[in-house]
Each structure stands twice: as C-alpha cells, then as structure tokens.
Amino acid sequence: MIPEFAILGHPNEGKSSVLSTLAEDDTVQISATPGETKECRTFPVKIDGQEIIRFTDTPGFQNPGKMLYLLKEDDGSADTLLERFHERHHNDPEMVHDCELLMPLLRGAGIIYVADGSRPLRNVDLAEMEILRLSGKPRMAILNCKEDDTSYLDQWKTEFRKHFNSSRMFNAHRATYRERIRLLEALKSIEQDWHDTLDYVVKTFINDWQARNNRCADIICAMLRSCLRHSLTGSTDTQSAIAAEKEKLYGCYTAEIKKLESSHHQQIRKLFKHNIFNYQLPSQSIYHQDLFSTETWNVLGLRKTQLAVVGGVGGAALAATIDIAAGGASLGLFTTMGGALGALGAVYGSKNIASKIKFLGMSAGKYTIQVGPNANSQFPFILLDRVLIYYAHIINWTHGRRDYHTLSESEVQRGYSERLPTSSLKKVAKYFHYLQKDLAKAEQHEYRFKEELLSLFDTLSTTGNHEKDPLNGKNSG
Ligand SMILES: Nc1nc2c(ncn2[C@@H]2O[C@H](COP(=O)(O)OP(=O)(O)OP(=O)(O)O)[C@@H](O)[C@H]2O)c(=O)[nH]1
Ligand SMILES: [Mg+2]
Structure with missing residues (x-):
C-alpha cells in the first residue's frame, strides 16, 4: 500500500x-x-x-x-x-x-x-x-x-x-531536511495501522538523503579533480607574441575552470531536485564574485595562520606560482601582462592566486606555453568554500519557496574553510595536496576528505542558512 x-x-x-x-x-x-x-x-x-x-x-x-x-x-x-x-x-x-x-x-x-x-x-x-x-x-x-x-x-x-x-x-519556506523527517515521523502516530508503512517511508527518506549527500561528495571530489588537474597549452611563432598568447591562454584557462565548476554545481542542484527554478544566491553574496577575483580570494579560503598549519603556502609555493620551465627566460609574468593577469598581480601579495604558467621551451620554431595544472594551495580551498556555500543554499532553499527576490539579506558572507578545526583542516589539506601532486595517493585519501564533507553537510542541512551562519550559530549579518 x-x-x-x-x-x-x-x-x-x-x-x-x-x-x-x-x-x-x-x-x-x-x-x-x-x-x-x-x-x-x-x-x-x-x-x-x-x-x-x-x-x-x-x-x-x-x-x-x-x-x-x-x-x-x-x-x-x-x-x-x-x-x-x-x-x-x-x-x-x-x-x-x-x-x-x-x-x-x-x-x-x-x-x-x-x-x-x-x-x-x-x-x-x-x-x-x-x-x-x-x-x-x-x-x-x-x-x-x-x-x-x-x-x-x-x-x-x-x-x-x-x-x-x-x-x-x-x-x-524554511523547513530543513530534519524538519521534513520529523513531520513524516509524526504522521506515524496519527493512525496505528499506518505505522509500519510510514516507518518504512521515513527510513527510505533518511537513506535517500544520505545517498544524495554521498553522491554530492563524489561530485565535489570530481569537481576538485577536474579543476585542479586542468591545463592548457598554446604556442606562438614569435617571441614578441608570447605575452599576448599567455594572456589569451590564461583567459581560456580561467573560463574553462569556471565552466567546470559551474557544471558540477548544477549537478548538485539537480541532485537535490531543483529542476525548474534556478534560484540564485542573493546578489550581495560572495558567491557572485568571480572565482578568480581579488574579493573572492580575500574573503574565502584559508587564513594565513591556517596556511602555516597545513604547511602549504610558504615561500616555496609562492615561488612555484611563477614557474618558468628550464630553458625559458623569465617571461615577466606579472609585469608584461595586462587584463586578467594585471588583476592577479594585485592579490599576489595577500593570497596568491594564479595558476602556474610554464614556458615549455621552443620546438620546431614555436614557443610553447602551458597554463595549469593549478598548484596553488589556496585554490582548492576557494573551490571548496564556493561549493559549500552553493550546497547550503540549494539544500536550504525549500521547494515551496518561490519569492526569491526577497528575504535574502542575511546570507553567509564568509567561507567555511577558515573555520575548519585543525584536525579536519589537516585531512582536507592532505587530500588537496595529493590531488595536486599525486592522483593515486589522492584516491587513497579521498574517503577521509569525504568523511569531512559529510559531517559538514550534516551541519548545513540541520540549520537553515537563511537566518544564521550554521557553523557559528549566530547571525551572519
Ligand atoms: N512568507 C511565507 N509565505 C508563504 C509561506 N507559505 C506560503 N506562502 C505564500 O502564500 C501564498 C499562497 O501559497 P500557496 O501555497 O499557493 O497557498 P494555497 O493554500 O495552496 O492556496 P490556494 O491554492 O489558492 O488555496 C504564496 O504567495 C506563497 O508564497 C510561508 O511559509 N511563508
Ligand atoms: Mg494551492
């Protein structure tokens, strides 16, 4: 029945x-x-x-x-x-x-x-x-x-x-996943004859939610893998065209990363059954800032003290940001390039941002340049923060809520990475490190990262994010 x-x-x-x-x-x-x-x-x-x-x-x-x-x-x-x-x-x-x-x-x-x-x-x-x-x-x-x-x-x-x-x-408009389960639980008590059937319904709902969160963790791992491993190469015949080629290549690279990120976010939206309406986060949300913008990199990602904990971004990583392959002269990365890279130069001092741009050398009369894979330790944390902000928005946006132009003032404006407890941070950082350096090892560490994700999902799906900042338990303002 x-x-x-x-x-x-x-x-x-x-x-x-x-x-x-x-x-x-x-x-x-x-x-x-x-x-x-x-x-x-x-x-x-x-x-x-x-x-x-x-x-x-x-x-x-x-x-x-x-x-x-x-x-x-x-x-x-x-x-x-x-x-x-x-x-x-x-x-x-x-x-x-x-x-x-x-x-x-x-x-x-x-x-x-x-x-x-x-x-x-x-x-x-x-x-x-x-x-x-x-x-x-x-x-x-x-x-x-x-x-x-x-x-x-x-x-x-x-x-x-x-x-x-x-x-x-x-x-x-505000019921969280837990409140939906509690309502179904309460239905069990209104008619004894329905108890067992509804008990099965509740268990199936709970299992389904867990299965969707597991799937969501897989989507996030796939997104990180594809964004962190992505690279592009380009070439030019003349040395004087190298700067322009780099700028073009960098533009393509950032556009492709943004596309990869967005397509994974859309998979999360579908997973949580938001099929018809594509609710945007409130206009003032940090999520709307460009993935590679100064604002995003200033607000999201790890704090300096955390970077020290994960041992990632010190002088070595900064130096790696401009990685000119053997044989290539310095290409004056941040000085000769305008546009996108000019903007990158501005944040270089606070949280470095750019992907490696390698000059791969010359062959058959062509100068070859490569952008990515991105070895910047902060980059995966920025991606993580953005996807968690998106996840919290999607799962706490109830299907019955259609007035998306209002009630949006108190959206979370900070990332989650900066509030990770040290033990979690280390696990996450280790996985990210391997994703950037050694995929086979990353696979071995993936389950630990997924455990951390699932625990974060749990917090985010218990407390709606529209009124308060779920990880701090107070209004986010
Ligand atoms: N603020 C707020 N508005 C709500 C809530 N629930 C429904 N509304 C609004 O109330 C109006 C009516 O909602 P419906 O769900 O269509 O109401 P209904 O009872 O099905 O209405 P009929 O089909 O006309 O009988 C809509 O504008 C909803 O957006 C809520 O929890 N909070
Ligand atoms: Mg109706």
Whole structure:
C-alpha cells in the first residue's frame, strides 16, 4: 500500500507550498492569489524509481460554514458521511471546491490540514476543522506561519488539540531536511495501522538523503579533480607574441575552470531536485564574485595562520606560482601582462592566486606555453568554500519557496574553510595536496576528505542558512 496524504485548508494558507516542500517537487503551482489550486492533483514521491508516498494538493475550502451545516443535518451512517455529501452536492456551483477536496479522502487518504498560524482564528477555520473531525479520517494539523507574529499560536494549538490526532509547526519556506523527517515521523502516530508503512517511508527518506549527500561528495571530489588537474597549452611563432598568447591562454584557462565548476554545481542542484527554478544566491553574496577575483580570494579560503598549519603556502609555493620551465627566460609574468593577469598581480601579495604558467621551451620554431595544472594551495580551498556555500543554499532553499527576490539579506558572507578545526583542516589539506601532486595517493585519501564533507553537510542541512551562519550559530549579518 502506498500511503496518501491530502493537504487541506483554507485558500491561500500555503497548502501547495507545504506540499512542494514536503515532496521536494517544484512543479507544484503556488501563487499569492487565493484560489490558485482548483483541482486535486497527486504528487508521488519516488525514490530510486519506486513510489513510496504520495501527497495530494487540493483546492481551499469554499463554503465551509454551509458544508458543516449540511454534514450535521445528515443523520445517516458516519462511515459514509463524506460519500453522501459528495453525491448530493457535487453539481452545486457553490460547493464545487468543497466536493473536489473530498476526492482523496473518499479513496482513503490521510489529512494534513494547513493553516497560517500568524493570523487570528476565524469562524471559517473552526468550521473547516470540525468538518475534518467529522470525516473521522486520520488527521494532522500544520501551522505554516507566513509572518513572525506568534501571538495567535496558543489559540490555534488549543483548537488543533480538539480536532486533530497530532499537530506541528512546519514552515513551507524554511523547513530543513530534519524538519521534513520529523513531520513524516509524526504522521506515524496519527493512525496505528499506518505505522509500519510510514516507518518504512521515513527510513527510505533518511537513506535517500544520505545517498544524495554521498553522491554530492563524489561530485565535489570530481569537481576538485577536474579543476585542479586542468591545463592548457598554446604556442606562438614569435617571441614578441608570447605575452599576448599567455594572456589569451590564461583567459581560456580561467573560463574553462569556471565552466567546470559551474557544471558540477548544477549537478548538485539537480541532485537535490531543483529542476525548474534556478534560484540564485542573493546578489550581495560572495558567491557572485568571480572565482578568480581579488574579493573572492580575500574573503574565502584559508587564513594565513591556517596556511602555516597545513604547511602549504610558504615561500616555496609562492615561488612555484611563477614557474618558468628550464630553458625559458623569465617571461615577466606579472609585469608584461595586462587584463586578467594585471588583476592577479594585485592579490599576489595577500593570497596568491594564479595558476602556474610554464614556458615549455621552443620546438620546431614555436614557443610553447602551458597554463595549469593549478598548484596553488589556496585554490582548492576557494573551490571548496564556493561549493559549500552553493550546497547550503540549494539544500536550504525549500521547494515551496518561490519569492526569491526577497528575504535574502542575511546570507553567509564568509567561507567555511577558515573555520575548519585543525584536525579536519589537516585531512582536507592532505587530500588537496595529493590531488595536486599525486592522483593515486589522492584516491587513497579521498574517503577521509569525504568523511569531512559529510559531517559538514550534516551541519548545513540541520540549520537553515537563511537566518544564521550554521557553523557559528549566530547571525551572519
Ligand atoms: N512568507 C511565507 N509565505 C508563504 C509561506 N507559505 C506560503 N506562502 C505564500 O502564500 C501564498 C499562497 O501559497 P500557496 O501555497 O499557493 O497557498 P494555497 O493554500 O495552496 O492556496 P490556494 O491554492 O489558492 O488555496 C504564496 O504567495 C506563497 O508564497 C510561508 O511559509 N511563508
Ligand atoms: Mg494551492
């Protein structure tokens, strides 16, 4: 048996939003105009191609006062009360939505009632709750507070206790993965007969989340590997054209790295089922700065003291930044080149940034130049910070949230690398070191890095990143 839950409530209370978030389905129609959902629509939740639970979106109650009156007038069997109501009134234009929303209940669905707990209770709400109580179906109520006002919560909770088997707070815009699991857990208690089935659903959800995080860690490893190993070579016939060729090559190199990074980020987005909407991080987020910009390299990556801990970037690494191969004269890397490399020169003093540019020598009358692979110790930490910022954004952006132009002021503005505890930092740095120097060894150390990633994911998926900085537990400002 595949359990089904119908999401019921007054128009515009956030029913479709709650469903979208719970089912991680961004095809659900959501709108600020009441009456958006006019017909029931069922959304199956599939894991590994197998449907394990389904949620049905319904139109809001249209005429609950009259509906309750008619139900109370009926003195037939309580077991078939809804069936009779539907049969008698489905052609009544005043009750179209009320009859439509009963459809999933007639086939045995459980009820999730959604109300906006930031507004006062009204008589229509009481009528709706009483209708659902009379239905005799297993039912839970959810307070989806659209505003911050908490002064009405007690009223709502008191009424919920009278009419429902269970009730919870659940915010369609802010619910984390943990809160979704807790809601499903709570559904187990509303009907004893469903306990085992729902227990299986909860376990499957938890396993699926872990599997997705594992897959996400693999995507991040693949991204780091491809970005750190990437190199380009170019050549020119004349010595005077070397500088221009280097600039061109460097431009191609940075563009290709950015493309590689972005394609892996998009894989993460799809993994967490954000298929339709491509939510951008808030405009002021450091994420929007160019991967190779001064700003990015100043804000993200490791602090100087951490660099000392990992033993990476000291004089040696700085020298390696400008690595002119044997036989090649100094090409005046930071002096002769304008454009991109001119900008790189500016950050050279704080956190060095550039990839190696090698002059490979001359053969068959051509001067050959190579950019990458990038041996800069800071570079993988910058990539790591950026992908973690993206991950936190994606997993905490609920599927039911569509107002992406607002509510974005308090985005995390710092990286995570600089807050890694020393023991974690060492493991991560070791993996990065091998990625840059010895791929076979990197593979051996990959599982340790993935352990660190999974623990970071865990923190980031427990605490939404929209209100606070999850690793610091305080507002990020
Ligand atoms: N701030 C905030 N707005 C919400 C929340 N949930 C829903 N909304 C907004 O409320 C409006 C109605 O949301 P829907 O999910 O379409 O509501 P509904 O109950 O399905 O509405 P109908 O289909 O018209 O009955 C939309 O503008 C949502 O973005 C929430 O948790 N917080
Ligand atoms: Mg709706």
